[in-house]
Amino acid sequence: MTATLIEGVPKDPMLERRELIQGVAHKTLSRRMLMSRLIVGSCGVAFLIALVPLFAILYSLVRKGIHWWSIDFFTKSPQFPSLLDPNAVGGISNALIGSLVIDGIAALFAIPVGIVTGLFLAESSSRFANLLRMTAEIMTGLPSILLGIFSYQMLVIGFHEWGIKLLGIGFSGLAGSFAIGILMIPVIIKASENALRSVPFTIREGALALGARNGVVARKVTIPTALPGLITAVLLALSRAVGETAPILWVIGASNIIEWDPRHEMASMPYLIFQSATSPYTSLREETWGIALTLVVVVLIINLGSRLVAARLQRERR
Amino acid sequence: MELPDPLLTEKQKSFSVKSDMAHWSVLYGVSGLFALICAVFLITVIVSSIPAWRHSGFSLLYGRTWSQGTNSFGALPIITGTLLTTAIALVFAVPIGLGSALAIVHLLPSKLRVFASSLVELLAAVPSVVYGLWGLLVLAPWFETTVQPDLADLTDHHFPFQAPYEGVGVLLAGCVLFVMILPMIVALSRDAIAIVPREQFEGALSVGATKWQVLKKVVLPAAKTGIVGAVTLATARALGETVAVALVIGLNPLFPHGLFSTASTLASTIALQFQDATPLQVAGLGALAVILMALTAIVNWFGRRLIRRSAVRANFI
Numbered sequence: 001m002t003a004t005l006i007e008g009v010p011k012d013p014m015l016e017r018r019e020l021i022q023g024v025a026h027k028t029l030s031r032r033m034l035m036s037r038l039i040v041g042s043c044g045v046a047f048l049i050a051l052v053p054l055f056a057i058l059y060s061l062v063r064k065g066i067h068w069w070s071i072d073f074f075t076k077s078p079q080f081p082s083l084l085d086p087n088a089v090g091g092i093s094n095a096l097i098g099s100l101v102i103d104g105i106a107a108l109f110a111i112p113v114g115i116v117t118g119l120f121l122a123e124s125s126s127r128f129a130n131l132l133r134m135t136a137e138i139m140t141g142l143p144s145i146l147l148g149i150f151s152y153q154m155l156v157i158g159f160h161e162w163g164i165k166l167l168g169i170g171f172s173g174l175a176g177s178f179a180i181g182i183l184m185i186p187v188i189i190k191a192s193e194n195a196l197r198s199v200p201f202t203i204r205e206g207a208l209a210l211g212a213r214n215g216v217v218a219r220k221v222t223i224p225t226a227l228p229g230l231i232t233a234v235l236l237a238l239s240r241a242v243g244e245t246a247p248i249l250w251v252i253g254a255s256n257i258i259e260w261d262p263r264h265e266m267a268s269m270p271y272l273i274f275q276s277a278t279s280p281y282t283s284l285r286e287e288t289w290g291i292a293l294t295l296v297v298v299v300l301i302i303n304l305g306s307r308l309v310a311a312r313l314q315r316e317r318r
Numbered sequence: 319m320e321l322p323d324p325l326l327t328e329k330q331k332s333f334s335v336k337s338d339m340a341h342w343s344v345l346y347g348v349s350g351l352f353a354l355i356c357a358v359f360l361i362t363v364i365v366s367s368i369p370a371w372r373h374s375g376f377s378l379l380y381g382r383t384w385s386q387g388t389n390s391f392g393a394l395p396i397i398t399g400t401l402l403t404t405a406i407a408l409v410f411a412v413p414i415g416l417g418s419a420l421a422i423v424h425l426l427p428s429k430l431r432v433f434a435s436s437l438v439e440l441l442a443a444v445p446s447v448v449y450g451l452w453g454l455l456v457l458a459p460w461f462e463t464t465v466q467p468d469l470a471d472l473t474d475h476h477f478p479f480q481a482p483y484e485g486v487g488v489l490l491a492g493c494v495l496f497v498m499i500l501p502m503i504v505a506l507s508r509d510a511i512a513i514v515p516r517e518q519f520e521g522a523l524s525v526g527a528t529k530w531q532v533l534k535k536v537v538l539p540a541a542k543t544g545i546v547g548a549v550t551l552a553t554a555r556a557l558g559e560t561v562a563v564a565l566v567i568g569l570n571p572l573f574p575h576g577l578f579s580t581a582s583t584l585a586s587t588i589a590l591q592f593q594d595a596t597p598l599q600v601a602g603l604g605a606l607a608v609i610l611m612a613l614t615a616i617v618n619w620f621g622r623r624l625i626r627r628s629a630v631r632a633n634f635i
Binding site: 025049050124139154218243273288295299 | 454497565
């Protein structure tokens, strides 16, 4: 029995409204569906477009780079093409070792500083901690070339005012390590703070209740529990550091021989890519693909490693 | 600790108090060291640029000629180049990145979703010099012979699309930057979109809204802060990108007169003009560094604030 059956009584306004809405919805349905399909479809297209450069880069890297890989490529030092032999390019062992030494030293001082500062940020809520967190976040986003300038002024040139002579060690691998290390620290701080914060407070309280002091709790409870997260943090920072070119551009000089001593000028993989990409020799430009493929493989292995550790961590949590 | 505690020996008491002191002094010491490094970093970069400011004054900011040979430091063309390449990158990256993020969260089946996400994040891990290499050796010849003449023909050689076709230049730098910041935008805005509760999405669907209506009226408004934050951080990265741009911009310290013309950006000028620079010229590059630092620090600070408000965990950036 609806209201319309009774003579003289006005229609129910609610019902009228519902009918109106249903009518409009029905009439516009096909238009709305079409619009939706169009836009959702273009989202899919956008995703496909986003994948194009990925595959284009990987294709170029593998197709033009893989045939450079040989024993000589990894064990010999570079040669410059001459008129007699324009295809002689030698190998990249000096750059491999340079990268290893530079990034190794950088990691050596960036890891402890980064993790301890991360611990501080996770445990303290003072104003100093908040300021430091903001500083670390802004440092992460600063262009890395600025660190190159810093390292150049601090270590390569040094401080020669008022009769004091400080640092000034010249172009060297050490100056590169310094720049790369400062680049790594904020990344490690950020990720390790997150890892340390995710340690349940109940575990730490348990240890505190047994009479352990903060230091013992941090060393014996918090850090071991968060270890997979910390490893992820370090690997993440390392995978970023290995590929960075800008900070070492100003400071490591150049070397064509195998150099283990970080106090001397060194070669490095990303820097070598930058150099030979702009080289006038075709053979050197082509060789760049081999170096780039090597670098990308190294970076991806480190990156995948950090992902595997993170995935394992999540599985254990469940 | 005024009353003697019978349960603790004197040695234990002193040890435990000391150990806590040691803990906090190590934490404060090491994080103070990091703060000190940051402060010295800031001061060093600013101090190293002082001779250039003394030499040119504020015309460093608005001067129209940058010429290292004659020591005239006017950064306006370089700042223009930086902003222009970043703008080109954003014009492409924002719609495509946002579309891909929506596609990853709400279109792809869940198995493919994880795969697509890790693909995008791997792309983010590729070092920037490799992007530059790809731009220089693969894209530049293609741009020179195909893309640029075609674009010019299509637009009848009007203003931004006129010859000469050099391959390298503003457009190519913008495109390489686009490819570089795309993974960042996709990954961060994907997180922002994924945080919006599934119930809200399904609730809107159940009252008869189409998928696009739900995305437009429910998902995007809720994820807005995170998405804007993602774009802001990507902008900061594009502004400061050094090596990839240095390889494909053609380093020409003049105002770009079209999309195909060579130009220069702040970071690429610093990277490329450093070799055989006199101390005064190094100071001039230091002044560029100060401008770059101010620009990226402000954009970054703003982006971080937005990201933090949106509760996206920007762990990997």
